[in-house]
Amino acid sequence: MEFLIFLSMNKLYFFSDQFSPRNASVNWDPEQDLPEETEAFFEEYNKLPLFLRFGLGSDLAREKVYLLAKKFDWEKDEKKVGEISRLVRDVFLRNLREADLLLRIKEKLSLFGKERLLFYQNIKKIAFLVKKEGEKEFAEDFFWWPINKIINTYPETLQQKIGYLPIFLENNQVPMMPSIENWFQDYLLKTGVKKHNLLERSRYLFEGENSKKLDSTERKKLGILLKSYDEGINLVLDKRDKKLELEESLKIDQEWLTALDFFLTQDLKEENLFLEKKPLIFVKQDYGKEEKKDFSSFKRRIAQPFKDKEKKELKNVLDLSQLV
Structure with missing residues (x-):
């Protein structure tokens, strides 16, 4: 003792x-x-x-x-x-x-x-x-900030990953890393550039071709990230690592x-x-x-089971500046 x-x-x-x-x-x-x-x-x-x-x-x-x-x-x-x-x-x-x-x-x-x-x-x-x-x-x-402020202040957070499998953006068969940037691209392409309600967000999380492949833990992380975009709720950001702590963010009600x-x-x-x-x-x-x-x-680096593909220009892909 x-x-x-x-x-x-x-x-x-x-x-x-x-x-x-x-x-x-x-x-x-x-x-x-x-x-x-x-x-x-x-x-x-x-x-x-x-x-x-x-x-x-x-x-x-x-x-x-x-x-x-x-x-x-x-x-x-x-x-x-x-x-x-x-x-x-x-x-x-x-x-x-x-x-x-x-x-x-x-x-x-x-x-x-x-x-x-x-x-x-x-x-x-x-x-x-x-x-x-x-x-x-x-x-x-x-920090305890909404995602828009986090992206504005530390744009490198867009490269943080949620999930382990590649995702595919609309009308494109090139596998992309499951980065926050690409998740937002997918979300806005599928649901439109607007503030979404809970029903719209839930449909995307459970029925989207990419998001439905996530396990429950990773889906919750993506869910609170999208909620921060739609409703402006705060997320936890490590000042030293400039890393979003989405699991910790979920604990704050x-x-x-x-x-x-x-x-x-x-x-x-x-x-x-x-x-x-x-x-x-x-x-x-x-x-x-x-x-x-x-x-x-207990901070763990997310595994990268495949290498980043070179980003190709996609038709109708949204500029993430619309987020901020």
Whole structure:
């Protein structure tokens, strides 16, 4: 088990992963966690948007969990500390809201009345701060822009591939690489240069000669790309690699985030919070960066099973400048 050392009020504390909303145990007793339970948990956890994963694994999240635990003299009780972390985590992972949180606080932590309500307010506040911290860290390494702005700013993204098989543009039998540029050519040739509705987009994705050959994962990536063109929704772009992270883009549901923001800020009374404003001083500062390292490690280059063919002029092929 990894330990984090930080200094506060002239005392040295050693904290286990129970203080991390990302790493806290699945069960009340961390000793009861089975490998398959942990694996299943992280499979679900990794479906969260990247910025929330950054926030849940941040130093700030650990600090706030510690402050809340300390208010109740629980900082040495790893089971109760773990439950605080899980409550924060489950606001995002399990969509826990007021009734669920209040019930868990009563049943797991035996808090009642006003004390339970104040504790609930602090869980909401930690979740709010976790989200803000994650957004700040996310913005250091990623843009969240619509595809038109991405193409305007970084035209090289048009060469990124979706799928592995060649595609064939209308009235042409020359196999083309499945690049974003060629997918847009195919889409606009088949459906017209306009903003398309969901029905038109779905027909293209499932009935188009090229798109129907995609597996479900690649079709979803193409779908969110086309939705960004039609509706202007934002996509995740890696600042360093100038690469569209379409799989990560799929995890960001704007309607869900709007509802989440409303919940986190509703009836939040600052004067009732236990969380101290004076920050703790961490000896180790890079703990929250682990998610970035994990993220970069699973980036895979799309296989190229065939070589690029020389592009030939195609009759009626659209100029992609119409996209921007």
